[in-house]
Amino acid sequence: MAIEYKKSLAVFTEFVGVEEAENLLQWLLKNPKGKINLATCEHIHAANLQVLMAIKPLVAAWPADEDLQRWLAVLEK
Amino acid sequence: MNALLEQFLSESRDFLQGIGEKLMQLESDPESIPLMTELFRFVHTLKGNSGLFDFPEMTRVLHASEDLMDAVRHGRVSYSQDLTDQLLDAMDFVGILMDEIETTGRIGNSHATNSVELTKSLRELLAAASTESEAHAATPHGISDIDHPSVDQVLEEFAAVEVDFANDTTASFGEPAFELNEVVAMALYRHATGGARVFWVEYIPEPECFFKGEDPFYLSRQVPAVLWHQSLLQKDIPSLAEMDVYSSQLVFQLLTIATQEELDDIFRYVPDQIQRIEIPALAFVVPFGSEHDDTIDDEFITRTVGFINDGNLERASHSIRTMLELSAPELWSSSLLRWAQLIIELEPDNALIQCALINQLRTHEPLDLVALTQDISSKSASVDSHLPNADLPHEHDEHEAINSEASHTDATLMASFYTVLTAQKNVLSVPASPWLAGRMKSVATTLIATYRATHQVDEIEHIEHALQQALADNTSQPLLAWIDKVLDSAPELSDIQEAAPIEMPIEQSTQEVSVATEEVILDPSSKFGRRVEDTSPHFGRRAEDTTTVVSKTLKVDQEKIDRLMNLIGEMVVAKNALPYLANRAETVFGVRDLSREIKAQYAVINRVAEEMQDTIMQVRMMPVSFIFQRFPRMVRDISRKLGKEVELVLEGESTEADKNIIEALSDPLIHIVRNSLDHGLESPEVRVAAGKNATGKLLIRATQESDRVLIEIIDDGRGINPNVIKQKAYEKGLIDESALERLSDEEAVNLVFAAGFSTADVISDLSGRGVGMDVVRSAVERINGTVGIESEVGKGTRLYLSLPLSMAVTNVMIIESNEQIFGVPMDMVVETVRVPRVQLSSIKQKQTTVLRGRIVPLLSLNELLALPQEQVPNEDDEFATLVVRVHGEHVGIVVDDFRETVDIILKPMSGILGGLGGFSGAALLGDGSVLMVLNPRELI
Amino acid sequence: MKTILVIDDAATVRMYHRHILESAGYSVDEAINGIEALEKALVKNYDLFIVDINMPKLDGYGFLRQLRSQDIEQAPAIMVSTESAKNDEILAYNAGANLYLIKPTKPDELLRYSRLLLGESI
Incomplete structure (x- = not known):
């Protein structure tokens, strides 16, 4: 599992594949105040990016990977 | 299309053909250094030419081909069959691109992938074979050499620009739009002015891309040297609950200084989903910050x-x-x-x-x-x-604009001036050579010219002095010293300008430049972005400048030419009414003077009409090379497939004929060549056994003979055995027993053109698919051509086609029979004779006569047309006889009388009349009557 | 009128240069290789040469070397090449060129340098 869902926190690790997107969307819809932790995430598949961009959940921790962090800066608002 | 592009296309086609030929020659002589050098030069020149235009797909492939040939030429890559195949593929591709440019003026997006793939396989060939230098060949140069400021530094300053649901982003590409901050913008500007090309890339993945295993985000992250990027969602995203997570609504946009090759490589599988536009440096120059409350005096x-x-x-x-x-x-x-x-x-x-x-x-x-x-x-x-x-x-206020322009030009001019000076210094600094004196003289000439051009005539004397001294001592030192002195004082640009105020023929010179750019529309500096071509640079063009240079070549739709030709044809016919009119004026109305005037006018109109007709024919002329050029490749491919060795020789490729003729000729000729390769030429073993050279020879030659084009296809193969042909023809019921004896060898051989005749025992996949040479014959006859064959067993076969140069206007002879007039195409008429009744004789119930020692069968036209009347002889009891050539035989057609010959526009008959045999068409005569034109071939 | 000899084996490039130069009022002759160029230079005076490098029979370097060593013509020569190889530039100067430009040359650039080297008032 590249995304681990805790009570109100989704933790992304390493490579998050395309198959996660559907679950991610459902979880975010169910937990409107759910936060995401991207600290150890290296890449998310575009399908996940699209979900995050559509919902813009709060980011609890930004990726350590600088390039990914810059790309995900789009989630700041 | 402008003349330059047209020139490019036509020259490039020659090069492509040349490359194809050389490659094939190289195949038989793989060690030939001159061949390789020549081949390299062709590819190199072709690439250079394509660089004048913005055709990256083409230039890329040519560049890779050039590199490959360069490696071959220097022995780094050895010649192989595979290499030839690859290069031929590449050239085919370039040919396709040129076709597209010719028809649409540009290259469609669909070729990007092919271009990249082809380039890749060419480069792989290069990398695989050249073990020593693989690294340099395969990897495009990085961006590491651009260090001001480094990409990383910029990225630290990088602030992702505010992103929201984009207002107007739909699935189609928009104009480049980016909001930068000053630091990033300045970095981009630095890169762009420093020689890097900044590309705007917009990537809109297709909605189904996730199902294809693609990750557009990953792909976007692969782009190197990105200085700005953003991801967007397309506006029309459904409500969150109904959102389809597996349908991509993403848009990625970035600005990068990655090379075109790198970008094309990264997006090579989705070239249609990206848009790449080069952004000019000045586009980044946008001041930031709040605009109000700043008052600068x-x-x-x-x-x-x-x-x-x-x-x-x-x-x-x-x-x-x-x-x-x-x-x-x-x-x-x-x-x-x-x-x-x-x-x-x-x-x-x-x-x-x-x-x-x-x-x-x-x-x-x-x-x-x-x-x-x-x-x-x-x-x-x-x-x-x-x-x-x-x-x-300034003293002359009205010249403000020009002044500023002038100062701009002056600055450029000064830069150029120093470039020239520096170049001369370099010329003098390179190692001495026996021709140093000549070099120094040219340097002096250059310097003097440059100083004269910039109105610094006082210095010329010093230059001459320095040259004299340099020549006397045979050293470039005095000249070098002089240049150094000038260059040292270079920074004081303004001094120079003041000392020698540059007056202005500026206005004139910009105007001249403008003419150049007007004409050379594909100005290389307009490479930036094909999509913005309407705003592409035209430096120095003045709105009010109306001076244009008329282009020398004009490309016209063929339909228009056809229409023009029809009109001219009608005019030719219409003018024929004038002599009738003149006649009527005299005989019916009795005005002789008017009749004479009409005749005089007719002479003038007639001359003009003939010239017009002649000119339009010229316009439609086209060289046979148009068809010939495909033969080298075809012969190579087929002969290889058949395991035969064939040397193809083409002659007379510049012979011209009407476009319609050329086009109609293409298929029959291909059929003939295939036949020759398949049935005519033997395999190497058979040839050697027969004491011939293992390599067969196939000659295709075009020549012009008065108003006809003769095309010969000659092979030195096994030839055609007339006896075998006769036997076959007899078996197939094409000839009767008596013919077996009677037919000459030549006549027998020509039986291959008879309908339903095919000698091939086995139907190969190359020729003889049930259709034979009869198809060739009817195709050739359709354009008023004739076809014939000569063969000698064991020695070879010569097949010849004789075609009219043009088929627009037909010259016919008018004949009279049964009180009606008919036309007979002149090119079928051998002669007209009047045969006295006493010279007629009957052989087997058929009328014949002897003409020049030859028995000629006579047929009555009335009989052929199923009219009961007898032909009418003249007062001397002679029968007017038209000798025509039909399938190589002479036949006399007896008519009542001959009349004049006329030029007519032959219209094929349509509708119910279309099924009528024996006529090739009808035409309108000058007096408005209809002339039916006979087709003796069908009639007999 | 000043006369310029454009030497290039590519007809497209010759046409391009001819257009630019003729529209500025110069007379332009063409040669398709170094040999032809030498033949022309021997019988006619030229005020400027615009020379391609890679050509059949005799290349641009060879042409310039002959031109300068036999002192056929002292007029300036601009060498144009598709590559920006530094080495080519040195070879060009060594052979006897007076300026080295990268193809494709922009019309205004070519004209500006031509006017300078022809001593035409700018």
Whole structure:
């Protein structure tokens, strides 16, 4: 599992594949105040990016990977 | 399409053909250095030519081919069959692109992938074979050498720009739009002026891409040297609950200094989903910050612009720096001043932009700097309003705009001046050679010219002196010293300008440049972005400049030519009415003078009409090379498939004929060549056993014989055995027993053209698919051509086609029979004779006569047309006989009388009459009557 | 009128240069290789040469070497090449060129340098 869902926190690790997107969307819809932790995430598949961009959940921790962090800066608002 | 592009296409086709030929020659002589050199030169030149235009898909493939050939030429890659195949593929591809350019004027997006793939496989060949230098061949140069400031530094400053649901982003590509900050913008500008190409890339993945295993985000992250990027969602995203997570709505946009090759490589599987546009440096020059509350006084603006116009950049820069120290850095004006400083640093020659930018402080109007430089002169009116006016210490106010333009040009000119000077220094600095004296003289000539051009005539004397001394001592030292002295004082640009004020034929010279750009539309500097071609640079063009150079070549739709030809044809016919009219004037109305005048007018109109007809024929002429050029490749492919060795020789490729003829000839000729390869030429073993050279020879030759084109296809193969043909023809019921005896060898061989005849025992997949040479014959006859064959067993076969040069106007002889008139095409008429009744004799119930020792069968036209009347002889009891040639035989057709010959436009019969045999068509005569034209071939 | 000899094996490039130069009022002759160029230079005076490098029979370097060593013509020569190889530039100067430009040359650039080297008032 590249995304681990805790009570109100989704933790992304390493490579998050395309198959996660559907679950991610459902979880975010169910937990409107759910936060995401991207600290150890290296890449998310575009399908996940699209979900995050559509919902813009709060980011609890930004990726350590600088390039990914810059790309995900789009989630700041 | 302009003349240059047309020239490019036609020349390139020659090169492509040349490359194909050379490759095939190389196949038989793989060690030949001259061949390789020649081949390299072809590819190199072709690539160079394509560089004049913006055809990256083509240039890329050619570039890779050139590199490959270069490696072959230098022995780094050894010749192989595979290499030839690859290069032929590449050239085929280039040929396809050229076809597309010819029809649409551009290259469609669909070719990008192929282009990249082909390039890749060419490069792989290069990399695989050249073990020593693989690294340099395969990897495109990185961007590491650009260090000011480094990409990483910029990225630290990078702030992702605000992203929201984009307002107007739909699934189609938009114009490049980016919001940068000053640091990023300046970095981009630095890169762009420093020689890097900045590309705007917009990537809109197709909605189904996730199902194809693609990850567009990953792909976007692979782009190197990105200085700005953003991801967006397309506007029309459904409500969150119904969102389809597996349908992509993403848009990725980025600005990068990655090379075109790198980008194309990364996006090679989705080339249709990206848009790549090169952004010019000046597009980044946008001041940032809040615009209000900044008031910079006019005095500063006027003074600074004055410095710039005087070429005194140092003082301009100093005054800007002072102003910056006095202003708050976050102000819009401060940002603008920082830009002005950067431009002075990086583009010192670009006085126009420097002035325009600073003048913005006064106008506060955003300015399209890119458009400004692209179209300096045509916008001179608007430039006027942005440029300093009355306050400037210039004497001729009305020349303001030109002055600024002049200063821009002066700065460029000065830069060029120093470039030339530096080049001369380099010329003198390279190692001495036996021709040093000649070199020094040319340097002196160059220097003198340059000084004269810039009105510094006083210096010329010194140059001459230095040259004399240099020649006397046989050393370049005196000249070098002189140049060094000048270069040392170079920074004082303004001094030079003051000392020798450059007067202005400027206006004139820009005008001249404009003519050049007008004509050469594919101006290489307009490479930036095909999508913005309507605003592509036309430096120096003036809106009011109406001087144009008329292009020498014109490309016209064939339909228009056809229409013109029809009209001319009708005119030719219509003018034939005039003699009738003249006749009527005289005989019916009895006005002789009028009749004479009409005849005089007719003579004039007739001459003009004939010239028009002649000219339109010329327009439609086309060389046979149009068909011939495909043969080398075809012969190679087929002979290889058949395991035969064939040497193809083409002759007379420049022979011309009407476009319709050429086009109609293509298929029959291919059929014939295939036949020759398949049935005519033997396999190497058979040939050697027969004492022949293992390589067969196939000659295709075109020649013009008066008003006909003769095409011969000659092979030195096994030939055709007339006895075998006769036997086959007999078996198939094409001839009767008596013919077996009677037919000459030549006649027998020509039986291959009979309908339903095919000698091939086995139907191969190359020729003889149930259709035989009869198809060839009917195709050739359709265009009024004839076909024949000669063969000698064991020696070879000669097949010849004789075709009219043109088929627009037919010359027919009018004949009379049964009180009606008919036309017979002149090209079928061998002669007309009057045969006395006594010379008629009957053989087997058929009328014949002897003409020049030859028995000629006679047929009565009335009989052929199923009319009961007898032909009418003249007073001397002679029968008017038309001798025509039908399938190589002479046949006499007896008619009542001959009349004149006329040029007519033959219209094939249509509708119910279309099924009528024996007629090739009808035509309108000058008096309005209809002339039926006979087709003796069908009639007999 | 000043006469310029454009030497290039590519007809497209010759046409391109001819257009630019003729529209500025110069007379332009063409040669398709170094040999032809030498033949022309021997019988006619030229004021400027615009020379391609890679050509059949005799290349641009060879042409310039002959031109300068036999002192056929002292007029300036601009060498144009598709590559920006530094080495080519040195070879060009060594052979006897006076300026080295990268193809494709922009019309205004070509004209500006031509006018300079022809001593035409600018």
